[in-house]
Amino acid sequence: MTADTLLERITDYACRPDPYPLYAELREAGRVVRQADGSHLVGTYHEINALLHDPRVSVDPRHGLVRDPGLSEQEQLPFLILDDPAHHRLRTLAMRPFGPPHSPGRVDAMRGQIAELTGELVEGLRDRAEFDLVDDFAYPLPVTVICRLLGVPREDEPLFRRWSDLVVASADVQPGEEAAERARTGRQARVEMGRYLVDLAEQRRGRPGEDMLSAFVNEPDPALRLTREELAETAVLLLIAGHETTVNLITNGVLTLLRHPDQLERLRRDPGLLPGAVEELLRYEPPVHLRRRVPLVDLDIAGSVVPKGEPLILVIASGNRDPGRFRDPDRFDPARVDNQHLGFGGGIHLCYGAPLARIEARAALGALIPRLGAVTLVEDPPPYRRNAMLRGPRHLPIRVGSL
Amino acid sequence: MAGDPREGRIVVVGASLAGLRAAETLREQGFVGSLTVVGDEPHPPYDRPPLSKQVLLGHAAADGTGLPMRRDPDAEWRLGVPATGLDPLRKRVLLADGEWLPYDRLLIATGTRARPWPNPEEAVLDGVFTLRTCDDAGRLAERLAAGPRRVLVIGGGFTGSEIASACRERGLEVTVTERGPAPLVGALGGTLSKLAAGVQRAHGVDLRCGVTVTALRGDGMGRFVGADLSDGARVEADVCVVALGAVRNVEWLADAGLAAGPRGVACDAGCRAFDMYGIVTDDVFVAGDVSRFPHPLFEYQLLSLEHWGNAVAQAEVAAHNMVSPGPLRRPHLSLPSFWSSQFGLNIKSVGVPTFSDQIVLAQGTLEARRLAVVYGYRGRVTAAVTVNMAKSLEYYQHLIETAAPFPPGPGAADRPLAAELTLPSDVPDSKKLSHGPTVALTGHLPDRRLTVVRHA
Numbered sequence: 105m106t107a108d109t110l111l112e113r114i115t116d117y118a119c120r121p122d123p124y125p126l127y128a129e130l131r132e133a134g135r136v137v138r139q140a141d142g143s144h145l146v147g148t149y150h151e152i153n154a155l156l157h158d159p160r161v162s163v164d165p166r167h168g169l170v171r172d173p174g175l176s177e178q179e180q181l182p183f184l185i186l187d188d189p190a191h192h193r194l195r196t197l198a199m200r201p202f203g204p205p206h207s208p209g210r211v212d213a214m215r216g217q218i219a220e221l222t223g224e225l226v227e228g229l230r231d232r233a234e235f236d237l238v239d240d241f242a243y244p245l246p247v248t249v250i251c252r253l254l255g256v257p258r259e260d261e262p263l264f265r266r267w268s269d270l271v272v273a274s275a276d277v278q279p280g281e282e283a284a285e286r287a288r289t290g291r292q293a294r295v296e297m298g299r300y301l302v303d304l305a306e307q308r309r310g311r312p313g314e315d316m317l318s319a320f321v322n323e324p325d326p327a328l329r330l331t332r333e334e335l336a337e338t339a340v341l342l343l344i345a346g347h348e349t350t351v352n353l354i355t356n357g358v359l360t361l362l363r364h365p366d367q368l369e370r371l372r373r374d375p376g377l378l379p380g381a382v383e384e385l386l387r388y389e390p391p392v393h394l395r396r397r398v399p400l401v402d403l404d405i406a407g408s409v410v411p412k413g414e415p416l417i418l419v420i421a422s423g424n425r426d427p428g429r430f431r432d433p434d435r436f437d438p439a440r441v442d443n444q445h446l447g448f449g450g451g452i453h454l455c456y457g458a459p460l461a462r463i464e465a466r467a468a469l470g471a472l473i474p475r476l477g478a479v480t481l482v483e484d485p486p487p488y489r490r491n492a493m494l495r496g497p498r499h500l501p502i503r504v505g506s507l
Numbered sequence: 508m509a510g511d512p513r514e515g516r517i518v519v520v521g522a523s524l525a526g527l528r529a530a531e532t533l534r535e536q537g538f539v540g541s542l543t544v545v546g547d548e549p550h551p552p553y554d555r556p557p558l559s560k561q562v563l564l565g566h567a568a569a570d571g572t573g574l575p576m577r578r579d580p581d582a583e584w585r586l587g588v589p590a591t592g593l594d595p596l597r598k599r600v601l602l603a604d605g606e607w608l609p610y611d612r613l614l615i616a617t618g619t620r621a622r623p624w625p626n627p628e629e630a631v632l633d634g635v636f637t638l639r640t641c642d643d644a645g646r647l648a649e650r651l652a653a654g655p656r657r658v659l660v661i662g663g664g665f666t667g668s669e670i671a672s673a674c675r676e677r678g679l680e681v682t683v684t685e686r687g688p689a690p691l692v693g694a695l696g697g698t699l700s701k702l703a704a705g706v707q708r709a710h711g712v713d714l715r716c717g718v719t720v721t722a723l724r725g726d727g728m729g730r731f732v733g734a735d736l737s738d739g740a741r742v743e744a745d746v747c748v749v750a751l752g753a754v755r756n757v758e759w760l761a762d763a764g765l766a767a768g769p770r771g772v773a774c775d776a777g778c779r780a781f782d783m784y785g786i787v788t789d790d791v792f793v794a795g796d797v798s799r800f801p802h803p804l805f806e807y808q809l810l811s812l813e814h815w816g817n818a819v820a821q822a823e824v825a826a827h828n829m830v831s832p833g834p835l836r837r838p839h840l841s842l843p844s845f846w847s848s849q850f851g852l853n854i855k856s857v858g859v860p861t862f863s864d865q866i867v868l869a870q871g872t873l874e875a876r877r878l879a880v881v882y883g884y885r886g887r888v889t890a891a892v893t894v895n896m897a898k899s900l901e902y903y904q905h906l907i908e909t910a911a912p913f914p915p916g917p918g919a920a921d922r923p924l925a926a927e928l929t930l931p932s933d934v935p936d937s938k939k940l941s942h943g944p945t946v947a948l949t950g951h952l953p954d955r956r957l958t959v960v961r962h963a
Binding site: 399 | 869871875877898899901902905916917919920
């Protein structure tokens with residue numbers, strides 16, 4: 105097979121359990137590898153990192169030569185896919201109730217709640233002969249946390265889960281003719297989810313709680329207030345991003361530890377390695393594998409020119425395994441010292457929720473590790489979700505006690 | 508040098524950031540011999556950037572900025588005892604208490620101290636401060652907390668500007684005097700210094716540029732009450748902070764025969780000190796603020812940098828080279844970078860902004876106080892400074908490292924129309940400033956005048 109079919113093979117569902125050999129093939133094929141469909145793949149660390157920081161590289165899909173015809177110039181987009189200065193304004197406003205400089209202690213103050221939640225979830229697994237780590241632990245934890253943080257009723261989960269699934273599916277990097285249909289249903293779901301979240305926020309106008317929707321809707325300074333459309337897009341983004349990725353981080357973490365019993369044992373003996381282990385997981389099995397970009401000018405990448413407007417796909421999970429950057433990259437080493445991974449991206453779009461994700465992952469793995477000694481995977485590899493961009497197991501069935 | 512370089516005796520003179528990082532790295536690199544770290548202050552290594560920020564605001568205690576140790580360097584600490592001499596022939600360091608410390612290899616990391624007010628009688632007035640050590644910061648923070656009616660800051664460099672910012676944040680009236688045309692001009696050039704001046708005034712700083720302080724006044728009982736300015740004006744204040752830049756701690760090397768002088772100790776790219784004839788030594792190394800080192804991106808001129816990041820990077824290279832045989836030694840090539848926070852602005856710099864003839868506003872706008880300014884010299888990118896746009900810096904760092912053409916090409920999403928316009932960088936002669944520059948190009952030669960001596 106030739107290198108110009110790599111994207112097709114990477115996104116093929118059959119490769120979901122182990123895309124890493126394809127990533128190695130991609131790095132071998134060059135710094136920029138043109139695909140038959142006209143897109144350009146980049147899979148080496150230094151090139152990805154440079155593109156993540158390059159102001160001439162856009163995240164806004166409307167700059168693409170090939171674009172979704174349903175996407176209008178006027179449409180409000182979430183800051184995840186907006187360039188500066190629009191991105192900066194929205195991200196800064198969204199950050200006000202979440203992190204420094206205006207709310208420096210906010211995330212840190214959630215440690216207690218998160219520890220309590222993980223404790224309850226672990227308690228629920230006691231006396232179970234078999235459980236699904238995703239449904240019984242890795243999914244409920246971040247969902248409950250993001251619901252509390254935003255001010256979304258936890259019992260509405262079945263409602264927003266459906267929307268979330270559709271939005272995430274529409275954002276996937278997936279060549280094929282159903283793309284337009286997925287985009288349409290994704291957009292519809294985004295609109296409905298936005299309306300739902302704005303309604304929730306409106307209920308808190310004048311009666312603010314501690315949650316972020318309350319903070320957004322009760323902002324006294326008109327210059328710092330989100331418009332209705334901005335609020336809808338921002339709230340949708342935070343609710344989805346706040347849990348879709350963390351589920352995978354926790355699940356990938358447990359899967360990786362069960363595949364490396366020596367490292368699991370090491371972490372059990374030395375819990376001080378846990379923060380480093382989470383960083384290593386973000387490198388070794390990151391929740392986000394692919395990001396899309398569009399060059400705003402003809403771009404020279406390591407000697408190849410990517411023309412303005414042509415799709416650029418950064419295979420960040422491949423950059424994380426680049427031997428040109430990491431020593432022994434395919435080895436999972438919780439004590440790795442030189443570990444500036446791309447797991448949270450980089451540049452101006454560096455993961456907004458990274459501090460929260462780190463706390464959740466440390467709490468979750470910290471609570472689970474003492475109990476993983478006597479469990480086995482029911483299936484390895486486990487069944488994966490369809491998504492190639494946000495990659496992770498759909499279920500992770502675990503049996504307690506060995507056969 | 509006979510034997511294994513990982514054995515023997517190493518003395519590190521200087522127990523601040525560079526000294527500590529070097530000591531840690533020596534052990535990481537397998538040094539098993541005896542290690543002594545000498546420091547003139549009685550404190551274990553501590554971090555200085557918070558002293559002009561969090562400590563003055565009362566958010567951190569002056570004695571609470573101790574540097575975390577990455578590992579125990581297993582060193583003998585000689586703290587509170589300055590080194591006063593060096594005998595390179597007999598390979599020993601003289602301490603103030605009269606003891607001689609023998610070494611096989613020596614690291615000089617004595618850094619700098621605050622330049623004192625030149626008139627000693629005025630400098631001792633109660634209420635007159637400099638800011639370099641944690642003791643300085645503790646005393647100044649206490650005085651600021653007592654609510655003086657006005658603080659006079661002499662010198663509009665980074666330290667002076669950060670002090671003024673802390674004063675305003677505490678609600679204190681503050682006057683800043685700067686001999687140059689605007690604050691920060693020595694480090695950042697004309698355009699950004701104008702922005703800094705505007706921001707300071709908008710925050711209520713009484714900023715006086717183009718003037719010097721000619722005298723500090725006491726009340727007859729030894730208390731500072733005000734100052735006379737060169738334009739005839741008089742400033743009444745209860746506290747005065749002298750922020751005139753730094754003096755390199757090289758006096759103890761006066762008779763050592765090294766290329767040591769007011770601009771620092773000259774060394775090669777591998778951190779080995781030059782002697783006064785420009786001959787490189789092989790047992791005396793230099794790191795941190797006291798060093799002057801050549802950099803290929805800046806025409807191999809000797810750079811002297813007062814930067815946190817340089818102290819760390821250079822200490823690591825020096826330590827590595829001290830315990831490695833020749834072919835395995837590394838050059839210190841990291842790009843200079845620094846940051847400052849003041850008046851709600853996060854200012855970050857990479858490269859050497861003073862090594863420039865032109866600038867361009869590459870991203871953002873001055874009005875939004877969020878921008879990236881790129882500096883060029885003879886058609887290539889040599890530096891970039893961001894204001895509230897730190898995440899963009901890495902892109903420009905890459906342009907500097909690859910000697911990319913200046914001005915940088917179009918295409919940035921938030922590129923302003925002004926990006927088509929190159930302006931003179933307008934970096935003044937640092938001799939015309941109140942404050943010393945924190946980045947200085949110091950020429951190509953060892954920093955010591957030789958006189959011809961003929962034997963009779």
